[in-house]
Amino acid sequence: MPTLISSRFLLLVGESFPIRRAWATSRSVLLHGSVNCLSQVEPHHGSLTLSSIGVQSETEQWNRSKSSKVKPLGSPSEALKSKGKPLGINKKKAFKVTEKQQIESAPFAAKSFSELGLPHVLIERLEKEGFTVPTEVQSAAVPTILKNNDVIIQSYTGSGKTLAYLLPILAVVGPLRDKVHEGNGDGGESGKKLGIEAVVVAPSRELGMQIVREFEKVLGMDNRKVVQQLVGGANRTRQEEALKKNKPAIVVGTPGRIAELSASGKLRTHGCRYLVLDEVDELLSFNFREDMHRILEHVGRRSGADPNQNSGKAERQLVMVSATVPFSVVRAARSWGCDPLLVQAKKVAPLEIVSPSEPVSLSRFPPSPNPNSSMPSQAAAESLPPALQHYYCVTRLQHKVDTLRRCIHALDAKFVIAFMNHTKQLKDVVFKLEARGMKAAELHGDLGKLARSTTLKKFKNGEVRVLVTNELSARGLDVAECDLVVNLDLPTDSIHYAHRAGRTGRLGRNGTVLTICEEPEVFVVKKMQKQLGIPISSCDFAEGKMLITEEERTPTTSGSEV
Numbered sequence: 001m002p003t004l005i006s007s008r009f010l011l012l013v014g015e016s017f018p019i020r021r022a023w024a025t026s027r028s029v030l031l032h033g034s035v036n037c038l039s040q041v042e043p044h045h046g047s048l049t050l051s052s053i054g055v056q057s058e059t060e061q062w063n064r065s066k067s068s069k070v071k072p073l074g075s076p077s078e079a080l081k082s083k084g085k086p087l088g089i090n091k092k093k094a095f096k097v098t099e100k101q102q103i104e105s106a107p108f109a110a111k112s113f114s115e116l117g118l119p120h121v122l123i124e125r126l127e128k129e130g131f132t133v134p135t136e137v138q139s140a141a142v143p144t145i146l147k148n149n150d151v152i153i154q155s156y157t158g159s160g161k162t163l164a165y166l167l168p169i170l171a172v173v174g175p176l177r178d179k180v181h182e183g184n185g186d187g188g189e190s191g192k193k194l195g196i197e198a199v200v201v202a203p204s205r206e207l208g209m210q211i212v213r214e215f216e217k218v219l220g221m222d223n224r225k226v227v228q229q230l231v232g233g234a235n236r237t238r239q240e241e242a243l244k245k246n247k248p249a250i251v252v253g254t255p256g257r258i259a260e261l262s263a264s265g266k267l268r269t270h271g272c273r274y275l276v277l278d279e280v281d282e283l284l285s286f287n288f289r290e291d292m293h294r295i296l297e298h299v300g301r302r303s304g305a306d307p308n309q310n311s312g313k314a315e316r317q318l319v320m321v322s323a324t325v326p327f328s329v330v331r332a333a334r335s336w337g338c339d340p341l342l343v344q345a346k347k348v349a350p351l352e353i354v355s356p357s358e359p360v361s362l363s364r365f366p367p368s369p370n371p372n373s374s375m376p377s378q379a380a381a382e383s384l385p386p387a388l389q390h391y392y393c394v395t396r397l398q399h400k401v402d403t404l405r406r407c408i409h410a411l412d413a414k415f416v417i418a419f420m421n422h423t424k425q426l427k428d429v430v431f432k433l434e435a436r437g438m439k440a441a442e443l444h445g446d447l448g449k450l451a452r453s454t455t456l457k458k459f460k461n462g463e464v465r466v467l468v469t470n471e472l473s474a475r476g477l478d479v480a481e482c483d484l485v486v487n488l489d490l491p492t493d494s495i496h497y498a499h500r501a502g503r504t505g506r507l508g509r510n511g512t513v514l515t516i517c518e519e520p521e522v523f524v525v526k527k528m529q530k531q532l533g534i535p536i537s538s539c540d541f542a543e544g545k546m547l548i549t550e551e552e553r554t555p556t557t558s559g560s561e562v
């Protein structure tokens with residue numbers, strides 16, 4: 001589209017470019033792994049890393065002076081180096097910059113799991129499964145939860161929040177637990193006799209199943225019956241039978257099914273020690289209101305205990321988890337938890353925002369006492385993995401799918417998630433992509449459980465290249481290889497943008513996010529760019545290449561000023 005980009009400075013990836021554009025160009029180099037481009041940059045600046053080009057702290061970079069575009073080389077994390085396997089999605093094309101860039105951006109703390117107070121047997125299991133170094137948020141969360149604190153865990157997508165709560169639970173519950181805890185409560189060799197000891201709630205079946213698999217991975221095949229899935233859409237009678245037969249110590253499920261089983265008396269959770277709310281901001285949305293109320297009132301609450309009394313609160317440990325923690329979550333934590341702490345990648349702090357007497361609202365982002373609160377935007381900014389690169393492309397509605405296809409070819413993306421807002425249109429996009437020879441499949445809530453899990457399996461094993469989906473897949477879905485996220489429709493706000501974007505660039509890997517929009521929608525992209533404090537560069541596709549448009553950079557403002 002020459003007319004669209006003619007007035008701006010244009011970068012054609014793989015061709016010559018002036019060295020003064022090193023910052024923007026370096027991003028393209030990393031994106032495409034083009035040795036041609038690299039060779040033109042290196043003689044002037046030495047080898048580049050993510051931090052050296054400022055991508056790791058893009059917000060900072062964005063706000064800083066334009067003259068200091070190339071930073072000095074930082075030292076790679078020893079912790080990740082010791083893992084010995086590169087995380088890159090472009091492994092085959094990798095050149096020396098790529099590995100350093102990935103190491104730099106990986107969220108690992110320079111610690112081992114043994115420093116976190118976990119039992120030896122659990123650490124052995126972790127090592128067997130290839131988990132040798134905790135991520136930063138795991139290093140902060142595990143000891144904090146082990147000390148019996150109620151917590152909110154907030155860290156960006158793909159930073160390992162699941163293990164951050166799963167490990168301290170397994171340190172106390174089930175066969176891998178610390179023997180110190182053996183004499184506690186009713187006691188029991190495998191922990192089974194104690195009944196349900198941990199309830200983990202997730203907003204979707206897919207996420208629930210994924211959490212179960214993570215538990216099973218750590219527990220090992222022999223112990224996998226310690227955890228039981230209770231997701232909606234699955235056969236309820238079979239779940240009830242499994243509860244009776246296996247007597248699991250941990251259940252993971254969706255709010256509806258857990259509340260249903262609890263109300264019917266088939267799931268007894270009054271003696272439960274842990275209640276985990278994964279994707280808590282989603283769980284507190286209006287849709288889940290009644291079920292969440294039942295769960296919060298019953299799990300870990302002995303019958304007869306007054307929920308308004310502190311004594312009632314202390315019976316269970318509450319763990320709330322999300323990449324985005326809006327005001328409503330802080331309020332919920334204060335109301336339902338006991339002096340909860342906020343755990344982030346490198347810090348643990350008390351919640352100071354709302355007085356404990358304030359009522360909990362189970363609606364999404366309720367009006368806060370401070371109408372100018374920038375909490376949602378701040379939360380979104382902190383939820384983004386640092387190694388992501390963000391672009392937008394302007395096109396007409398009828399050309400969106402073609403732009404998607406050209407983008408996939410230009411970036412040679414292998415695992416693509418394309419988001420839309422309306423379920424009805426997903427099929428049409430799949431049809432168009434397949435007609436052009438690209439393997440695609442739709443994934444949405446109207447499909448049955450089996451169809452959903454089959455599609456997801458096919459996507460994960462590479463049979464399907466493009467997963468066309470809606471908000472269902474925006475949260476929690478962990479497909480490590482996902483290298484491209486495309487917004488075919490604009491997300492409703494920066495929080496939704498952050499969760500969609502977070503399906504790529506997981507655990508320090510590279511990732512690209514492209515928003516395909518029409519001209520009148522560009523202002524929305526600009527607004528999200530400001531709210532998130534990230535650069536979202538304009539781009540186009542021609543001759544199988546990505547053209548990145550250099551735009552005038554305006555300083556970002558905080559979310560509250562937008």
Ligand SMILES: Nc1ncnc2c1ncn2[C@@H]1O[C@H](COP(=O)(O)OP(=O)(O)OP(=O)(O)O)[C@@H](O)[C@H]1O
Binds near residue numbers: 135322478480
């Ligand atoms: N210490 C670790 N070492 C290696 N891999 C890890 C480690 N911790 C987590 N992972 C892996 O990283 C991936 C991302 O973890 P996880 O899904 O828990 O991220 P998350 O922060 O919960 O993301 P989201 O916010 O999108 O739900 C998973 O595949 C997980 O198995």
